[in-house]
Each structure stands twice: as structure tokens, then as C-alpha cells.
Amino acid sequence: MDKLPSQSEDVQSLWCTEIQISEATARISLLKAIFYSFEQCSGELSLPVHVPGVKSKGQAEEPVTLYHHICIHLCTFIASFQPSLFAELDAALLDAVLSASMITSLLAMDAWCFLARFGTAELCAHHVTIVAHLIKSCPGTCYQLNNLSILLKRLFFFMAPSHQVEFIQRFSPKETENLSLWQHISFQSLSTELRKQTAYEVTRVATAECRKWLSSSRTLGELESL
Numbered sequence: 095m096d097k098l099p100s101q102s103e104d105v106q107s108l109w110c111t112e113i114q115i116s117e118a119t120a121r122i123s124l125l126k127a128i129f130y131s132f133e134q135c136s137g138e139l140s141l142p143v144h145v146p147g148v149k150s151k152g153q154a155e156e157p158v159t160l161y162h163h164i165c166i167h168l169c170t171f172i173a174s175f176q177p178s179l180f181a182e183l184d185a186a187l188l189d190a191v192l193s194a195s196m197i198t199s200l201l202a203m204d205a206w207c208f209l210a211r212f213g214t215a216e217l218c219a220h221h222v223t224i225v226a227h228l229i230k231s232c233p234g235t236c237y238q239l240n241n242l243s244i245l246l247k248r249l250f251f252f253m254a255p256s257h258q259v260e261f262i263q264r265f266s267p268k269e270t271e272n273l274s275l276w277q278h279i280s281f282q283s284l285s286t287e288l289r290k291q292t293a294y295e296v297t298r299v300a301t302a303e304c305r306k307w308l309s310s311s312r313t314l315g316e317l318e319s320l
Contacts, residue, residue, distance in 0.1 A: 095128070095167050099174030110179050125186035132164060133198045165201060169208040183209075184221075191245055192238045199241045203248060210252040219257035222249050226265055230275055243278035251283040258284060267295040270303055 098106055109124045122130070144157035147166075158166070175183055187209075190202035210218040225246045232239040253261065265272045276296050281289045 095124075095171040098124070099171065103176050103178065106176060107179060110175075110182050112182070123182055123186060125183065126189065128168065129186065129190040129193070129198055129202065132201060133193065133195045135160070136195075136197070139197055161197070161201070165204050168201070168205050169212075172205060172209055173212055191241050193241075194237060203241075203245050206245060207248050207252065210249050215254040215257060218249065218252050219254070219260070222246065222253055222257075222261060223264070225249065226261070226275055229278065230271075246278050247280055247283075250279050253283070255285055255288075258288060262288065262292060267292050268299060270299055273300055273303070 098109055112123045112126070113121045138160055143160045145160060145163045147156045147158040147163070172183065187202050187206050191199050191206070193199050193202070206221070210221065225242055229239065229242050229246060232242065250258070265275055267273070267276050273296065276292075281293050284292060
């Protein structure tokens with residue numbers, strides 16, 4: 095990770111692109127290999143293992159946890175990515191976020207949040223929209239939905255106010271079908287005016303939906319669907 099940024103774009107592309115060698119064999123990208131290797135370090139991550147930290151101007155080098163060490167180097171590596179490799183980066187991060195390994199998913203979320211802060215506001219808004227669509231397409235309850243909802247909540251804090259307005263217009267809290275999405279978004283990430291307006295709409299629609307459900311011939315067994 096530390097050496098690749100100094101290489102040419104062609105070399106970086108070779109390392110960071112997944113290649114199908116044969117019908118049965120594929121060479122995974124470096125990013126996916128990093129997350130896979132990280133997932134195998136559960137023993138080291140559960141112990142108080144410390145490694146040398148990254149030197150910074152005016153600060154002494156201090157030991158950091160293995161997780162912190164890997165996260166710093168991963169984010170530094172991501173910052174050097176060429177635009178042509180963003181599709182590979184998005185795919186690798188999403189694949190790791192959806193991992194059954196909680197610590198692997200957390201590392202991918204931390205890296206994604208770094209990308210949201212380091213990249214453009216448009217890129218952050220684009221990623222939030224993609225995650226929102228994925229959440230809406232998730233059937234029922236699963237760990238993947240839980241991971242995506244945490245990522246959405248964190249990314250929303252990095253959105254520009256204008257993009258938050260666009261998001262509200264696209265996924266209007268006035269629509270019942272969007273209530274399942276808004277339950278994962280913190281109103282604290284919105285400006286004061288947007289917060290009041292959105293909270294009011296979510297509460298109004300949710301209350302109306304509850305009253306509709308109570309006035310129907312529903313049974314206790316169907317309560318979970320509400």
C-alpha cells in the first residue's frame with residue numbers, strides 16, 4: 095500500500111483491478127486482498143497489540159493499535175487513488191461493508207467516511223444515494239441491512255446542506271415507503287430548519303400509518319410488519 099502510490103497509473107491499475115485468469119480462477123484486487131487478510135487477524139485484533147504510529151509534524155511517534163495502524167495506511171492509500179480506479183474502490187469498500195465480520199465492516203466504514211471527507215461533496219452525495227437505494231432494496235432484517243444503515247447514518251453527517259436538501263426531495267419523508275429509510279438517519283446531521291421540517295414530516299406520516307394499522311383488522315402477529 096505504501097509503495098504503490100509512487101508507481102504509474104498502469105501499474106496501480108494492474109494491482110487494484112480484479113482479473114479473471116480462467117473460468118474457475120480469478121485474481122482478486124489488492125483492496126479486496128487487504129480486507130480479506132485483515133479478516134484473518136481476529137486473534138491479533140483482540141489482543142493489546144501495538145505497532146509504531148505514523149510520524150506527523152510537531153508530534154512524537156506513539157504506538158497505536160493494529161486496527162489504527164491499518165486504517166491509517168489504508169486511508170493514505172485511498173487518497174492516492176486515480177479516478178479511473180474509483181469503481182474498483184467502491185466495489186471493494188461495499189463488499190467489505192457487507193461482510194459478516196463486524197471488524198472488517200467497521201474498517202471499510204471508517205475508510206469510506208475518510209473518502210467522504212477527502213473527496214468532493216458530489217462524490218459523498220452520490221455514495222449516500224447509492225447506500226440509500228441499497229437499504230430500500232434490502233428484504234426484511236439482515237446483518238447487511240444493519241451494516242448499510244450504520245454507514246448511511248455516518249455518511250449523512252458529511253453531506254453538504256444543499257445535497258441534504260436534494261436527498262430529502264428524492265427520498266421525501268412525506269412518502270410512507272421512505273419511512274424505513276429515515277429511521278436510519280440522524281436528524282442531528284441536518285441543519286436546524288431542515289431538522290424541524292423533516293422530523294415533523296416523519297412523525298406525521300408515521301402516526302398516520304400507525305392509526306391506519308390500528309383501525310384495520312390486523313392481528314398481533316402482524317405487528318412486526320408495522
